[in-house]
Amino acid sequence: MGTQAEFDQMIKSGELIESRNEMTPEYLRELKHTLIVSGDTELISAPAYYLAAKRAPSINAFMTGIAIIQDELAHAHIAYHILEDLGEDQEKLIFSRDPKSFRYPYAFDVPLDSWTELVVANGMYDQAGFCLLGDIHDKCSYGPWKRGLNKVMAEENFHLRNGRTWMKRISAAGGSAKDELQRAVDWMFPLSVEWFGLPDSMKMHSTQLEYRLKGLTNDQLRQWWLSTVVPYCEQIGIKVPAHKEVRDGKDVWDLDYPFPCDFDPEAKRWDFKKPATWDDVLVRWRARGPRNVEMVAMFQEEFHKFRKTHQKNGS
Amino acid sequence: MTTNYKRVTGDAVEYEVFARKTRAEPLHQVGSVVAPDDDLAMAYARATYDEERWCEMAIVRKDHVIELWQPGEIA
Numbered sequence: 001m002g003t004q005a006e007f008d009q010m011i012k013s014g015e016l017i018e019s020r021n022e023m024t025p026e027y028l029r030e031l032k033h034t035l036i037v038s039g040d041t042e043l044i045s046a047p048a049y050y051l052a053a054k055r056a057p058s059i060n061a062f063m064t065g066i067a068i069i070q071d072e073l074a075h076a077h078i079a080y081h082i083l084e085d086l087g088e089d090q091e092k093l094i095f096s097r098d099p100k101s102f103r104y105p106y107a108f109d110v111p112l113d114s115w116t117e118l119v120v121a122n123g124m125y126d127q128a129g130f131c132l133l134g135d136i137h138d139k140c141s142y143g144p145w146k147r148g149l150n151k152v153m154a155e156e157n158f159h160l161r162n163g164r165t166w167m168k169r170i171s172a173a174g175g176s177a178k179d180e181l182q183r184a185v186d187w188m189f190p191l192s193v194e195w196f197g198l199p200d201s202m203k204m205h206s207t208q209l210e211y212r213l214k215g216l217t218n219d220q221l222r223q224w225w226l227s228t229v230v231p232y233c234e235q236i237g238i239k240v241p242a243h244k245e246v247r248d249g250k251d252v253w254d255l256d257y258p259f260p261c262d263f264d265p266e267a268k269r270w271d272f273k274k275p276a277t278w279d280d281v282l283v284r285w286r287a288r289g290p291r292n293v294e295m296v297a298m299f300q301e302e303f304h305k306f307r308k309t310h311q312k313n314g315s
Numbered sequence: 316m317t318t319n320y321k322r323v324t325g326d327a328v329e330y331e332v333f334a335r336k337t338r339a340e341p342l343h344q345v346g347s348v349v350a351p352d353d354d355l356a357m358a359y360a361r362a363t364y365d366e367e368r369w370c371e372m373a374i375v376r377k378d379h380v381i382e383l384w385q386p387g388e389i390a
């Protein structure tokens with residue numbers, strides 16, 4: 001194990017950390033935490049997307065949905081595999097954890113019930129993933145993860161394109177199809193804005209930034225996301241509750257509703273007249289949402305069933 | 316590997332996956348898979364690392380790789 005001074009110097013100089021014996025215990029802890037959030041998010045997107053992909057309007061659309069789900073499982077594998085190299089038990093992480101202890105964004109706990117909602121998820125949630133992972137890919141101080149993300153970035157780009165192409169097509173169709181798209185955007189847009197977490201004004205210190213596990217702050221990532229999603233939605237004729245301002249010669253994206261505010265997950269409805277505190281939001285996040293248990297059971301139950309029959313056969 | 320638990324598929328081992336996009340470039344490591352035998356490892360590698368149209372792909376058991384030194388070690 002190197003000294004603290006050697007480690008500090010590596011972080012400061014922009015050098016990549018390559019193995020466990022180059023890390024301090026604090027860095028290892030923070031890296032593992034960041035990887036668990038990433039692995040859990042990729043993993044849970046598979047059942048979330050699958051339950052909606054079943055409503056695909058054609059075989060071709062369904063196959064695209066399945067291809068995306070396969071990508072997400074491979075992305076999860078990358079994160080969990082690195083965790084295994086760092087001493088965690090991958091099987092335990094995936095198959096033996098309590099559903100509530102999974103660390104993916106709350107948005108995935110709200111059911112995607114239609115193909116339209118799935119393509120909005122590709123357009124908005126995958127865009128959020130693209131911003132978060134793109135930043136990590138760019139800045140991450142842990143070499144194996146930075147390299148592993150090459151594949152992830154190429155594929156997230158494809159998910160995003162699928163989402164955008166379909167959103168544009170549905171919007172152009174007009175009528176009830178477009179109304180359904182607008183309704184999906186109405187509840188999914190604010191959930192994606194929330195994805196990036198506490199505003200910088202409330203989060204004084206970020207160990208992740210200090211260790212170069214990421215490069216941008218929550219608000220910077222949120223602004224990046226808004227700067228891609230808002231113009232695109234406007235371009236295809238879909239309304240979103242945000243607009244551009246120019247401040248000090250720079251584009252700034254402002255929300256047209258109190259952030260955060262009250263959300264009813266069963267009705268999939270935001271109440272813009274009811275501002276909330278971040279404490280309220282954290283309570284909602286920790287309680288998890290409607291589909292948490294069902295989705296985790298989808299992969300955990302099969303695993304334990306398989307293992308049981310396997311043991312019975314004496315192998 | 317720091318753990319020696321048994322996976323559901325038995326004693327699986329790790330394989331490194333190598334690939335390249337064009338004839339002009341050298342093979343490079345694109346990831347790894349864990350599988351109980353070579354055949355499944357090939358299938359996993361092909362299915363998992365399908366982000367490009369590789370002109371070559373190869374896998375090797377990680378425990379067959381002989382490390383001379385690693386980053387941070389003196390050559």
Ligand SMILES: [Fe+2]
Nearest residue numbers: 042071072075
């Ligand atoms: Fe992904």
Ligand SMILES: [Fe+2]
Nearest residue numbers: 072126156159
């Ligand atoms: Fe994705």
